[in-house]
Amino acid sequence: MSNQQVNCQNCEQPYQEGFRFCPHCGQKTNDDLTIGVLFYNTISNYFSFDARFLKSFLPLMFKPGHLAKEFIKGKRLLYLHPAQMYLFISVIFFFVISFSTRELVSQANTFNEKVVKGDIETKTVNTDSVEAVLDSIQLEKVLKPLKENQDKLGLKEDDLKIADSIIKSANNQPNNIKSISDFNKKKIDSMIDAGSDKELIYKEMGMTHDASFLERRFFANILNLMEGRGAGGMVQAFFDSIPIAMFFLMPLFAFILKIFYYNKGTYAHHLVFSFYFFSFLFTVFAILFAVNRFVYDIPDGIDWLIAISTYLYFLIALIKFYRQHWLLTWFKSGIITFIFTIFIIPTSFLLLLAFSFVFY
Structure with missing residues (x-):
């Protein structure tokens, strides 16, 4: 008597009744849908949160370079x-x-609104005590003919002092100091209050007739800032751009490793190391952020000490993964860290600022 055959609900292939898993696709044969099953499938499918993550977490945190070395050896299923x-x-x-x-976005919007409304107190130059246009040498040249002809003109010392005071006072009058930018801003503010067409406002701000997309976005965002609603969006766009930037920074980091360890495997080997190292960095800083915000405000000195200790982790990981002398590795790690933190990260930061300003 032959064993009864049933079809898999997933791949619809026949298998012998009594199997716990389908021999063709691996799905459980008795997988009733419950809240627990739904939650587990969601997490495991999208984030692979299973036993491999638990096996990988401790080596990631406390055994620098171990996971990358094991993955290169061929242990692709034991760890995540x-x-x-x-x-x-x-x-x-x-x-x-x-x-x-979210707090930074809210604070930026509040500050932007206060600036537009004039609630932020700004310091102005005191024109009663500062010579704004003519310097002391020029003033002396103006007064010199009067002093040289003092007797001929019948001027007394008090008269010269009065003349000096009058010239300095006229020199320091605010009406004599005009700012084109201030004039344009007032005109643009009046156009905004009047509900003028944005194209007219852009042209008044200086946009060319045949403006490109980037130029138009630039003036549109300047106008948003002047209307008090742009700063928060700019901050949000900056943080939203960080994950995208990381997908460029990490391959670049792997490329730097390839340069310094050109005979230590293919580029893929260095990329594996970079994936695990950046995972470690994200884990450390996520824990720091979470503890500081939700549990206890860690002293800044300890925060900085933990952040700096990630370099020690990087050094040990390089020694274990690439198997070079510690002194040579220390020298290389210093140069790699210097290049990445002094040149690449600041450049990426500026690019993110530009990107967030143009496209927020």
Whole structure:
């Protein structure tokens, strides 16, 4: 008597009744849909949050370079895939800092509105005590003929002092100091209050007739700032751009590793190392942000000490993964860190600022 055959609900292939898993696709044969099953499938499918993550977390934090070395050896299923780990931890990191991001956006909008309404007190130059146009040498040249002909003109010392005071007073009158930018701003403010067409406002601000997309976006965002509603969007766009920037920074970091370890494997090997190292960084800073915000305000000195200690982790990871002498590795790690923190990160920061200003 032959065993009864049933069809898999997923791949519809036949298998022998009594199997716990389908021999063709691996799905459980008795997988009733419950809240627990739904939640587990969601997490495991999108973030691979399973036993491999738990097995990978402790080595990631306390055994620098171990996961990358094991993955290169061929242990691809024992630990979580480097790209999957990076994706999962980066999502957690940006979720944690999103609480601070919302506060910064709100503060930026509030500050922008106060500036537009004139609630922010600004310091102005006191024209009664500062010689704004003519310097002391020029004033002396103006007064010199009067002093040289004092007797001929019948001028007394008090008369010269009065003349000196009158010239300085006229020199320091605010009406003599005109600012084109202030004049344009007042005119643009009046156009905004009057509800003028934005195209007319852009042209008044200096936009050319055949403006490109970037130029038009530039003046549109300047106008948003002048209307008191642009600063928060700019801050939000900046933080939204960070995950995108990281997908460029990490391959660039792997490329730098390839330059310094050109004979230590292919570019993919260095990319695996970078995935795990950036996962470690995101984990450390996510924990710091979370503890500082929700648990206890850690002293700044300890925060900085923990941040600097990530370099020690990087050094040990390089020694274990690339297997070079510690002194040579220390020298290389210093140069790599210098290049990345002094040149690449600031440049990326400026590009993010420009990107967020143009496209927010």
